[in-house]
Amino acid sequence: xxxxxxxxxxxxxxxxxxxxxxxxxxxxxxxxxxxxxxxxxxxxxxxxxxxxxxxxxxxxxxxxxxxxxxxxxxxxxxxxxxxxxxxxxxxxxxxxxxxxxxxxxxxxxxxxxxxxxxxxxxxxxxxxxxxxxxxxxxxxxxxxxxxxxxxxxxxxxxxxxxxxxxxxxxxxxxxxxxxxxxxxxxxxxxxxxxxxxxxxxxxxxxxxxxxxxxxxxxxxxxxxxxxxxxxxxxxxxxxxxxxxxxxxxxxxxxxxxxxxxxxxxxxxxxxxxxxxxxxxxxxx
Ligand SMILES: [Zn+2]
Numbered sequence: 064x065x066x067x068x069x070x071x072x073x074x075x076x077x078x079x080x081x082x083x084x085x086x087x088x089x090x091x092x093x094x095x096x097x098x099x100x101x102x103x104x105x106x107x108x109x110x111x112x113x114x115x116x117x118x119x120x121x122x123x124x125x126x127x128x129x130x131x132x133x134x135x136x137x138x139x140x141x142x143x144x145x146x147x148x149x150x151x152x153x154x155x156x157x158x159x160x161x162x163x164x165x166x167x168x169x170x171x172x173x174x175x176x177x178x179x180x181x182x183x184x185x186x187x188x189x190x191x192x193x194x195x196x197x198x199x200x201x202x203x204x205x206x207x208x209x210x211x212x213x214x215x216x217x218x219x220x221x222x223x224x225x226x227x228x229x230x231x232x233x234x235x236x237x238x239x240x241x242x243x244x245x246x247x248x249x250x251x252x253x254x255x256x257x258x259x260x261x262x263x264x265x266x267x268x269x270x271x272x273x274x275x276x277x278x279x280x281x282x283x284x285x286x287x288x289x290x291x292x293x294x295x296x297x298x299x300x301x302x303x304x305x306x307x308x309x310x311x312x313x314x315x316x317x318x319x320x321x322x323x324x325x326x327x328x329x330x331x332x333x334x335x336x337x338x339x340x341x342x343x344x345x346x347x
Contacts, residue, residue, distance in 0.1 A: 067098035069281035073110035103128035124157035133180035156198040157206030253281040256289035256315035280316035284308040
């Protein structure tokens, strides 16, 4: 049974492929295999909610993504988030986080950022803190994105109570040394098969060292496609020439992580299923 701890099935890039993905999922993930579908802005939360109604394998997550902090949003967005959590007991908070890459390193013409207006780190931290506090107060799972911003994230995590069940750092890109403190603060870490790229040796080293009971696997589909040799599922490119990542590539995450850690896929799959249920809660 495979679980995708982090994707964006509601994304427009997957809209024309939804039937294909939904019919493939039960066969590849097994009975009970689930995916956590992360909203990024109040505009896409209704699509996430509809997917959770339509498909038993979808667990909904609602959040304001750091890339969307600079976009306009309804003034009562945080109240809307709280009422979604109250109405949907299986819902988690995500994707939220901090991103210094969009401020300092992203090329202005990066196609992934079409139309994004980067928000200051101060504003990102405020929006992150409010959502993290909401998750902590309700002890809901919360999924955190952190790109080149651990210097800002760590002090916030030290200062602010986390949900008793912990929190997830998706596609963890920090060091193995820092992972030790993050484990003590309650972190889980999801492995993305894009890290199987030969140039990502440092990430691979980190994921060899993460404690077994804090590991999860993810795709971040339609983003972060695995290296071509690891891709088990392909989708045709859209009009922009970009081929969206298929959530079925979760197979590559399990196979790649098992190989990295020198364990059998069966053993890893069992451990991750336990971690997934402990963190995200019991199956429907
Ligand atoms: Zn994501």
